Amino acid sequence: MEFIDTHAHLYLDRFESDIEEVIKNAIDSGVSKMLLPNIDSSTIRAMNQLSQKFPHNCFPMIGLHPSDVKENFREELDIVKNEATSGKYIAIGEIGIDLYWDKTFLKEQQEAFAFQIELAKSLKLPIAVHARDSFDEIFEVLDQHNDDQLTGVLHCFTGNLQQAERIINYGGFKLGIGGVVTFKNGGLDKVIPHVDMDHLILETDAPFLAPTPYRGKRNESQYIPIIADKIASLKGMKIEEVAEITTQNALELFSRVS
Secondary structure (H helix, E strand, C coil), X not given: CCEEECCECCCCHHHCCCXXXXXXXXXXXXXXXXXXXXXXXXXXXXXXXXXXXXXXCEEECECCCHHHCCCCHHHHHHHHHHHHCCCCCCCEEEEEEECCCCCCCHHHHHHHHHHHHHHHHHHCCCEEEEEECCHHHHHHHHHHHCCCCCCEEECCCCCCHHHHHHHHCCCCEEEEECHHHHCCCCCHHHCHHHCCHHHEEECCCECCCCCCCCCCCCCCHXXXXXXXXXXXXXXXXXXXXXXXXXXXXXXXXXXXXX
């Protein structure tokens, strides 16, 4: 079985002491490719160094995370644009809107999200969208910019079936399913059975949101099979089928991954 972790922050300090072991454990678990979403200008160097060290396993994205949209966000967006045009990134991400921690910069988050969507479309790249307490605001921006050039993933999807269907109806979008699907009260057990496998890809969001039984501990890419196994159970499928379909879905969406 081959899996792809479509969203993992493996370049963060929490992996600094044992990253080679983390990558090895992932590969040994069948997770041969790990896609790395950026956070802001301060994380670009570490992310690219990891991608260069493991060129067949780690693939970088470029973007400005919504929680890092502050007064200087236009300067950050200039950096994102300059990096994106270099051709070495597989997607624009992670981008979006986050109203969980702070609503102060909502207007700026919306502007940054829209800018990066248009950048992705101009470069024919998919987007990795972060949505936390912000589905309505996310949909408002996507509705304004959606066309046949827009593709991407709603990463770490935790919404309801209606929200899932709305995302899927954009046409070029997948749902990123992570450790929350294993949580007792995560809610995805009411959604996944009603969503076609063609719309799903797997992710960890490492080091965050580790699946049960590792909840509360550092998440790692090697836990992807736990997520796949839970989806298989909810869909009445074999894990081998989940691996095959989600890997193909990821490769179709992130076409620069090879």
